[in-house]
Amino acid sequence: MTxxxxxxxxxxxxxxxxxxxxxVLLLGTGRIREGSLxxxxxxxxxxxxxxxxxxxxxxxxxxxxGGMVALDGYARFFKVLIAAALALTAxxxxxxxxxxxVPRAEYHSLLLxxxxxxxxxxSALDLLSLYLGLELMTxxxxxxxxxxxxxxxxxxxxLKYFLLGxxxxxxxxxxxxxxxxxxxxxxxxxxxxxxxxxxxxxxxxLLAGIGLLAGGxxxxxxxxxFHAWAPDAYQGASAPVAAFLASGSKAAGLAVLGRVALVAFxxxxxxxxxxxxxxxxxxxxxxxxxxxxxxxxxRLLAYSSIAHAGYALLGLIAGTAEGASATMTYAFFYVFxxxxxxxxxxxxxxxxxxxxxxxxxAAQRPGTAALLVLFLLSLTGIxxxxxxxxxxxxxxxxxxxGHVGLAILAVACSVVSxxxxxxxxxxxxxxxSRQPAPxxxxxxxxxxxxxxxxxxxxxxxxxGSLARWATSP
Amino acid sequence: xxxxPILTVATFLPLAGAAIVLAAGGGGRARWIALATTLATLCVxxxxxxxxxxxxSELQFVESVEWIPAWNVAYGMGVDGISLPFVLLTALxxxxxxxxxWTAIRERPREFYASLLFAExxxxxxxxxxxxxxxxxxxxxxxxPLFLMIGVWGAAGRVYAALKFLLFTLSGSVLMLVGxxxxxxxxxxxxxxxxxxxxxxxxxxxxxxxxxAAFLAAFAVKxxxxxxxxxxxxxxxxxxxxxxxILAGILLKMGAYGFLRVSLPxxxxxxxxxxxxxxxxxxxxxxxxxxxTLVQTDFKxxxxxxxxxxxxxxTLGIFTLDPRGVEGAILQMVNHGIVSAxxxxxxxxxxxxxxxxxxxxxxGLARPAPAWCTLLALFCLAASGMPGLNSFVGEFLVxxxxxxxxxxxxxxxxxxVALGTAYLVWLYWRxxxxxxxxxxxxxxxxxGARELATLAPLALLAVVLGLHPEGVLALLRAPVAQLxxxxxxx
Numbered sequence: 001m002t003x004x005x006x007x008x009x010x011x012x013x014x015x016x017x018x019x020x021x022x023x024v025l026l027l028g029t030g031r032i033r034e035g036s037l038x039x040x041x042x043x044x045x046x047x048x049x050x051x052x053x054x055x056x057x058x059x060x061x062x063x064x065x066g067g068m069v070a071l072d073g074y075a076r077f078f079k080v081l082i083a084a085a086l087a088l089t090a091x092x093x094x095x096x097x098x099x100x101x102v103p104r105a106e107y108h109s110l111l112l113x114x115x116x117x118x119x120x121x122x123s124a125l126d127l128l129s130l131y132l133g134l135e136l137m138t139x140x141x142x143x144x145x146x147x148x149x150x151x152x153x154x155x156x157x158x159l160k161y162f163l164l165g166x167x168x169x170x171x172x173x174x175x176x177x178x179x180x181x182x183x184x185x186x187x188x189x190x191x192x193x194x195x196x197x198x199x200x201x202x203x204x205x206l207l208a209g210i211g212l213l214a215g216g217x218x219x220x221x222x223x224x225x226f227h228a229w230a231p232d233a234y235q236g237a238s239a240p241v242a243a244f245l246a247s248g249s250k251a252a253g254l255a256v257l258g259r260v261a262l263v264a265f266x267x268x269x270x271x272x273x274x275x276x277x278x279x280x281x282x283x284x285x286x287x288x289x290x291x292x293x294x295x296x297x298x299r300l301l302a303y304s305s306i307a308h309a310g311y312a313l314l315g316l317i318a319g320t321a322e323g324a325s326a327t328m329t330y331a332f333f334y335v336f337x338x339x340x341x342x343x344x345x346x347x348x349x350x351x352x353x354x355x356x357x358x359x360x361x362a363a364q365r366p367g368t369a370a371l372l373v374l375f376l377l378s379l380t381g382i383x384x385x386x387x388x389x390x391x392x393x394x395x396x397x398x399x400x401x402g403h404v405g406l407a408i409l410a411v412a413c414s415v416v417s418x419x420x421x422x423x424x425x426x427x428x429x430x431x432x433s434r435q436p437a438p439x440x441x442x443x444x445x446x447x448x449x450x451x452x453x454x455x456x457x458x459x460x461x462x463x464g465s466l467a468r469w470a471t472s473p
Numbered sequence: 474x475x476x477x478p479i480l481t482v483a484t485f486l487p488l489a490g491a492a493i494v495l496a497a498g499g500g501g502r503a504r505w506i507a508l509a510t511t512l513a514t515l516c517v518x519x520x521x522x523x524x525x526x527x528x529x530s531e532l533q534f535v536e537s538v539e540w541i542p543a544w545n546v547a548y549g550m551g552v553d554g555i556s557l558p559f560v561l562l563t564a565l566x567x568x569x570x571x572x573x574x575w576t577a578i579r580e581r582p583r584e585f586y587a588s589l590l591f592a593e594x595x596x597x598x599x600x601x602x603x604x605x606x607x608x609x610x611x612x613x614x615x616x617x618p619l620f621l622m623i624g625v626w627g628a629a630g631r632v633y634a635a636l637k638f639l640l641f642t643l644s645g646s647v648l649m650l651v652g653x654x655x656x657x658x659x660x661x662x663x664x665x666x667x668x669x670x671x672x673x674x675x676x677x678x679x680x681x682x683x684x685x686a687a688f689l690a691a692f693a694v695k696x697x698x699x700x701x702x703x704x705x706x707x708x709x710x711x712x713x714x715x716x717x718x719i720l721a722g723i724l725l726k727m728g729a730y731g732f733l734r735v736s737l738p739x740x741x742x743x744x745x746x747x748x749x750x751x752x753x754x755x756x757x758x759x760x761x762x763x764x765x766t767l768v769q770t771d772f773k774x775x776x777x778x779x780x781x782x783x784x785x786x787x788t789l790g791i792f793t794l795d796p797r798g799v800e801g802a803i804l805q806m807v808n809h810g811i812v813s814a815x816x817x818x819x820x821x822x823x824x825x826x827x828x829x830x831x832x833x834x835x836x837g838l839a840r841p842a843p844a845w846c847t848l849l850a851l852f853c854l855a856a857s858g859m860p861g862l863n864s865f866v867g868e869f870l871v872x873x874x875x876x877x878x879x880x881x882x883x884x885x886x887x888x889x890v891a892l893g894t895a896y897l898v899w900l901y902w903r904x905x906x907x908x909x910x911x912x913x914x915x916x917x918x919x920x921g922a923r924e925l926a927t928l929a930p931l932a933l934l935a936v937v938l939g940l941h942p943e944g945v946l947a948l949l950r951a952p953v954a955q956l957x958x959x960x961x962x963x
Binding site for chain 1: 609639643644648
């Protein structure tokens with residue numbers, strides 16, 4: 001357990017690329033005036049990082065840094081996903097960054113750092129490296145939420161996110177220390193063997209530790225009852241940042257939760273599954289129902305993302321590799337359809353914020369409206385979109401685990417959310433507009449929309465295409 | 474020619490047409506492209522009737538391509554005698570819908586015709602799908618264009634009607650999704666034929682009953698059966714004419730088709746347990762639906778409500794599990810598709826001129842619009858089961874099956890026919906006879922050549938199938954015999 005050999009850095013090539021680009025952007029702060037230049041740098045870094053994650057050090061899974069970091073199929077999958085979320089977010093940021101007085105280089109540098117944290121967290125094999133990664137992600141995101149300093153709503157959102165985030169980090173640390181106290185280890189393998197050897201399965205301290213850990217991680221994915229920050233943060237943040245929170249950080253949180261549940265506490269699958277089932281049921285129900293009353297588009301999407309966190313958790317209840325793979329599929333498609341939805345909101349500019357302003361958009365912006373319908377149908381789970389495939393696999397996983405009631409609750413709530421999403425369609429297609437058409441969106445935003453739409457459609461047409469990559473930890 | 478994927482081409486031709494309409498349908502070209510596409514689809518589908526082997530109960534024109542190996546699901550298409558009539562009916566009604574919308578749709582015609590063509594693809598795909606996943610996919614895909622057609626191009630209450638239609642349909646179909654996943658998990662396949670072989674043995678009666686209930690939720694909403702029929706009057710009434718024609722002509726048949734394709738062959742024990750409730754509910758739908766129809770004052774709503782009563786005959790016939798009764802039910806589905814589509818077309822044509830749906834605003838149309846009134850008389854008589862016209866044979870077979878099952882079922886069905894004759898004849902009397910309503914003076918009410926051409930195929934079919942029901946019944950004999958032989962309890 002001496003200092004990590006230099007060769008271990010090979011495991012972190014994607015992260016290093018992102019950090020490198022982040023430093024370049026910071027150093028060039030004074031010179032980078034064009035938002036699109038910083039965005040281009042971020043996109044290039046993301047593509048390189050994804051390529052490094054796919055191509056770098058092929059072969060079987062490896063671990064490094066004294067067993068704290070892994071490079072396995074699971075980590076690769078999520079690193080690619082996070083890189084994709086980063087690239088699309090950078091593209092979506094082109095417009096709003098130029099309009100608002102926001103330091104462009106710092107903004108993109110923070111995006112890169114947050115993604116680095118996510119990548120580190122999804123490859124963590126130890127509660128401490130996991131915590132490091134998540135904190136890097138949370139702190140960077142917190143600044144991103146509050147980066148529009150002149151707006152009071154933004155400041156409030158950032159403060160809420162920071163305070164509740166600190167609280168969640170506290171829960172997480174408490175959970176880590178209790179787990180360490182009981183099992184004497186922080187790395188997943190030792191925790192697992194300690195639990196199965198000594199059978200702490202029902203010990204109150206360990207149960208408390210697991211509960212606190214789950215609570216801290218539930219905050220990251222905004223699962224009920226740890227969701228209260230999400231609507232305010234999404235509403236106060238600029239739309240691209242909200243998109244990034246809803247996609248990238250949620251995917252990273254799910255990945256971490258999946259690995260903790262399966263590897264660290266997998267020896268007694270029932271330990272976490274009750275907690276996860278409760279979180280899933282509450283999130284699906286509360287997210288769908290509370291979205292009904294929203295009139296602000298970003299708040300509506302915040303509640304919808306809470307519900308989707310619940311759907312994604314359905315796969316983790318079973319505690320099996322198959323279930324984890326279902327959650328991975330869900331996370332993957334969810335990231336693209338969410339980024340697409342936010343992308344359409346961003347493309348509509350000032351008309352994209354309030355639901356009332358969507359009236360008549362189908363006549364004024366038929367292309368963007370049609371794409372938004374596609375993403376909303378995907379979020380609803382209509383076949384031939386990726387959302388259907390995602391819903392299919394997680395509900396199958398819940399049924400396999402014997403949770404018929406939960407599966408029926410999930411599909412019943414999807415009818416509720418269908419009403420939520422189709423209300424947007426009603427506004428766009430079935431009401432008259434009283435406002436001038438929104439200005440044209442920049443090409444970068446349209447490119448991001450096209451990419452998200454492509455994944456949504458291909459994922460829906462060829463549901464099996466992802467199965468080969470979604471390998472559980 | 475055997476390798477020509479005729480079903481795939483017929484199914485996806487309208488989708489290609491929709492893409493062309495969206496890309497190049499500006500400047501009034503949309504309706505011409507839509508007409509050409511639907512005609513081409515009809516031309517591709519029509520030869521199926523001639524080349525179909527009537528003695529076989531197996532699927533024909535089968536295509537199968539690997540699709541999702543991870544789920545053991547293929548892209549499979551095929552028709553048997555039960556689905557063939559609906560494929561042809563869908564292709565025909567697609568053309569007529571374009572004819573009905575020719576002048577009625579002035580706003581955003583591109584999007585309208587694209588929705589119409591998309592809906593046609595979804596409906597055709599549903600009837601030719603050979604596995605449950607594909608069936609479900611097309612089932613859900615029909616909802617989206619219909620939602621838009623009702624909500625964007627409908628009448629005053631369109632948004633409410635569209636959302637009601639959407640929520641009712643989705644509430645049922647999500648339960649079908651759970652049922653489908655459960656079937657997939659137990660049997661490892663979703664192919665209809667393999668399911669029919671494997672599922673009855675693998676599933677306990679209790680499991681079959683639960684699954685039957687899950688599928689029933691989807692099918693009952695679509696048929697619609699009493700008491701989940703309340704979306705129908707709103708949706709049919711508010712929809713544009715083409716939407717009403719699709720809803721009444723095809724969409725309602727999808728539910729009954731689901732019973733025949735999924736519930737009965739795959740879940741025979743479940744069907745046995747639900748047999749009596751289904752028969753009772755069907756009988757209630759026939760009589761209750763007829764009474765509600767009798768008191769309607771809105772022309773279009775009256776036709777819409779009559780569908781509830783007529784679809785009651787269909788479910789009644791299916792759940793008699795009597796060979797003649799089931800054949801009659803399927804024939805009744807086809808007939809109702811023809812007759813109710815024609816009635817909605819007639820209402821739409823006169824509404825385009827008068828802009829009122831209140832029956833009280835009409836009267837004495839026989840003088841200013843003789844051709845319209847002649848056709849109205851023909852289809853009203855057909856709908857009320859007049860011998861020599863198409864509905865008579867189907868209803869006769871269903872009633873025969875009902876009498877063989879339970880005496881009182883037959884009595885209810887007869888009562889429903891009597892009420893049906895009453896409301897249709899009364900409707901005709903109020904609309905066509907007497908003095909011409911003063912508000913109608915000065916309007917050009919007589920039908921034009923395009924409208925006559927739209928109605929003529931349906932009129933022809935109503936007469937031909939009335940005189941020669943074997944045209945459809947011959948297709949049904951073998952598959953229905955196999956359906957009922959497949960372990961279904963009497």
